[in-house]
Amino acid sequence: MLKRVKELREQIRYHNYRYYVLADPIISDGEYDALLRELRQLETQYPELVSPDSPTQRAGAPPAAEFPRVEHPAPILSLDNAAAGDDVRAWRERIAKLLPPNTPLGFVAEPKIDGLTVVLHYREGLFTLGATRGDGVAGEEITANLRTLRQLPLRIPPHPDGPLPPPYLVVRGEAFMTVADFERFNQQQEEKTFANPRNAAAGSLRQLDSRITARRPLSLFCYAVVYWEGEPAPPATQWETLQYLQALGFPVAEASRRFDDLEGAIRYSEAWGEKRDALPYEADGMVIKVDELRVAEELGTVGRAPRGAIAFKFPAREATTRLLDIRVNVGRIGTLTPYAVLEPISIGGVTVRRATLHNFPYIAERDIRVGDRVVVKRAGDVIPQIVGPVKDVRSGDERPYEPPTHCPVCGEPADSAPEEVARYCVNAACPAQLVRRIGHFASRGAMDITTLGEKTAIQLVEEGLVQDVADLYRLQAEDLVDLEGFAEKKAANLVDGIAASREQPFSRVLTGLGIRHVGATVAELLARHFGSLDALAAATEDELADVAGVGPRIAEAVVEWFRRPRHRQIVEKLRQAGVRLVQETEEARPQPLAGLAFVITGTLSRPREDVAAWIEARGGKVTGSVSAKTDYLVIGENPGGTKYRKAAALGVAMIDEARLQELTAATTKGEQQLRLPLE
Ligand code: IVH
Secondary structure (H helix, E strand, O other): OHHHHHHHHHHHHHHHHHHHHOOOOOOOHHHHHHHHHHHHHHHHHOHHHOOOOOHHHHHOOOOOOOOOEEEOOOOOOOOOEEOOHHHHHHHHHHHHHHOOOOOOOOEEEEEEEOOEEEEEEEEOOEEEEEEEOOOOOEEEEOHHHHHOOOOOOOEOOOOOOOOOOOOEEEEEEEEEOOHHHHHHHHHHOOOOOOOOHHHHHHHHHOOOOHHHHHOOOOEEEEEEEEEEEOOOOOOOEHHHHHHHHHHHOOOOOOOOEEEOOHHHHHHHHHHHHHOHHHOOOOEEEEEEEEOEHHHHHHHOEEOOEEOOEEEEEOOOOEEEEEEEEEEEEEOOOOEEEEEEEEEEEEEOOEEEEEEEOOOHHHHHHOOOOEOOEEEEEOOOOOOOEEEEEOHHHOOOOOEOOOOOOEOOOOOOEEEOOOOOOOEEEOOOOOHHHHHHHHHHHHOOOOOOOOOOOHHHHHHHHHOOOOOOHHHHHHOOHHHHOOOOOOOHHHHHHHHHHHHHHHHOOHHHHHHHOOOOOOOHHHHHHHHHHHOEHHHHHHOOHHHHHOOOOOOHHHHHHHHHHHHOHHHHHHHHHHHHHOOOOEOOOOOOOOOOOOOOEEEEEOEOOOOHHHHHHHHHHOOOEEEOOOOOOOOEEEEOEOOOHHHHHHHHHHOOEEEOHHHHHHHHHHHHOOOOOOOOOOO
């Protein structure tokens, strides 16, 4: 039995590594789950066989009383900063003076990830201890929490052919949350939200109950050896260190590069500064390191920073300005959301006038007051946000903020569920809500009525032409021509656009209803599982929560939605309007992509899950990584490194979203399937 347990662990460890570190799985999720299930079963049956490095132990352990202190085997240093290329050149001049003349220097540039330093101890290849940086001399022991990180190898190397580590190895890395994981996570958080990925990562790692950490989407990159004892000899350069760590199964930042001259490293770092939003994680700069470790060591330290490395910071994306007012927006389900009106300020070349304040507790937790100087952050495409007030410069005239007791649009009392942060306008007839609901119904991820924008929605509501989304299907061109800005053509386009949306699949109708927590992905799951709106409406909370990917919160929201007579009435009106309330059977829908395997990379116009569902509904298969079996790589903006390179190397056809549509249209008409050429 022990043999089988060991075998299973070895296999699971290897597949974990393929999946989480290489992002290149070679077995299906189902096959993986089967291995894990078998191992769990054996371990339940024979508890004496459970060991701390077993892949089953990532679920976390019961709470610790506090974090014990651990001394680091060598100081965990920090870095000096450079703001411009010339500061980096000056750094090089300074260190050149300390070295024998003409010492050749190579450099490695790595992203400086905004996370939390972790120190990982491995004895005989086994992860035995993990700690935070603390004061650099000693940190807090957070082994149980770190064990839950999927990318952290519990045993190295990841497969029997890997290089053998020395008997005692201590590695330094950075634990963090990717921007996408952070956004998803913060959305799911009902109570405390985090201001940024760094805080979320730090908060997650400092949980006394590691079962909580296990549920947080944490990632890891490793970049240095802190301590090395025994054979073989350690790598001689930083570049070899990264390669060696990678070979041992540690995740290493892909964007790291080696340069023979400093100018190359500076150019490379500046280039990342320009496109930092293409990185999946927040980086506040690049670290440029002397490649030869012996030389770096000889250079020694100044204060707590090594002379052999420097942080080349990206330009700031935060600035401070005055908070002029706090106003409230009414969302489609009546959620009242506060936003900031700011004294205009330029951040990274863009003038910012408004910023999100997330929710009312966010304002209270940070004690944000009207009139405060506030730190505003703008990153890429995301809505600018208020990080917090600068309390030191308060004059005393700032006014604390009280959340509204009434809806700012319809004036009806606002409500808040006891356990939730949000406040709602519960007036189903509130015009602001109706406008948002119509906007949502017509949006791209739902019924995709491109001729119905927000301005039109406002007009329709103000004129009393629609009282709910189903009324849209009753609109006639005559009703519209008198509206401001509506000539005959525009009226006809709107009516046609609405009529055409009857063809949208059931899952999109479901998305369009705007049930809380039911976005495109959940709608697709529910549509597939229940097959019709009537079946969904009849489902109990338990039946709903049983569907994979649907939790109790979603289940409750769905049941609650259908409980309301008003909503049932909308459903009946939609049925009469001829909108699809039944899932099309897979066979009924043409399967133009049958037999084709797709991989998706980069940012697309819709969430990746949606594009994947779209492809699968047309018979295609979507996998997470490129292999010889991949037919097409679908590319969005800023395509990711590994998939793109691998596809290029294998000669896999690359297409954008438009070509994907064309491909579906072409093959639907029965034309021969062709592999589009590489662009
Ligand atoms: S090297 C002696 N490399 O940035 C080694 N640091 O102020 C010094 N960081 O606290 C650190 N990514 O947590 C290094 N690729 C990277 C890094 C990195 C992030 C963090 C690290 C440190 C801070 C430096």
